[in-house]
Amino acid sequence: MSAEQVISDSVTEFEKVIAHLKNEFSRLQIGRANAALVENISVDMYGVAQPMKAIASISIPDPRSVVIQPWDKGAIGAIEKGITEAGIGLNPVNDGVVVRINIPPLTEERRRDLTKHVKQLAEQARVGVRNARQDVNNKLKQMKGSGELTEDDLHIAEKKLQEKVDEANKKIDDVSAAKEKDIMTV
Secondary structure (H helix, E strand, O other): OOHHHHHHHHHHHHHHHHHHHHHHHHHOOOOOOOHHHOOOOEEEEOOEEEEHHHHEEEEEEEOOEEEEEEOOHHHHHHHHHHHHHHOOOOOEEEOOOOEEEEOOOOOHHHHHHHHHHHHHHHHHHHHHHHHHHHHHHHHHHHHHHOOOOOHHHHHHHHHHHHHHHHHHHHHHHHHHHHHHHHHHOO
């Protein structure tokens, strides 16, 4: 395995961390309806926990509401229970045919709390990048110890790795800044 291959593997890990961060951001309730708020909520149907998207269609009829229409009418109670137990702060309304969720507008205090949470998630992503960098640095040092890399090759590889880490951190900063702006927009 070459140093370039080890570094390209680390870039894949960095991309996974950023994709996870974006997924976490999509789940945040920011005062606008979004199918990602409920699509992965676990619903207990037929004795098996399933994601919401597997048992119902999720639609967004307007910016402040989510409508969940189960494919099996008997699932309405389980869907309602799953949303309530998920602890996402949303109250489902069951009208016998569909489950409606009205998204309340955010208060200024809640916006600030969400912004803090975005910063925490971004910091967790940076930690993930640092951990991946440390793993790659250890691999490169092992390769040097076994004679696969020279001292100069090790320094060049470490420099390339740091450039990739800086790029990943820049992406994390950009994504979190965009999310913070989105949250603070009234």
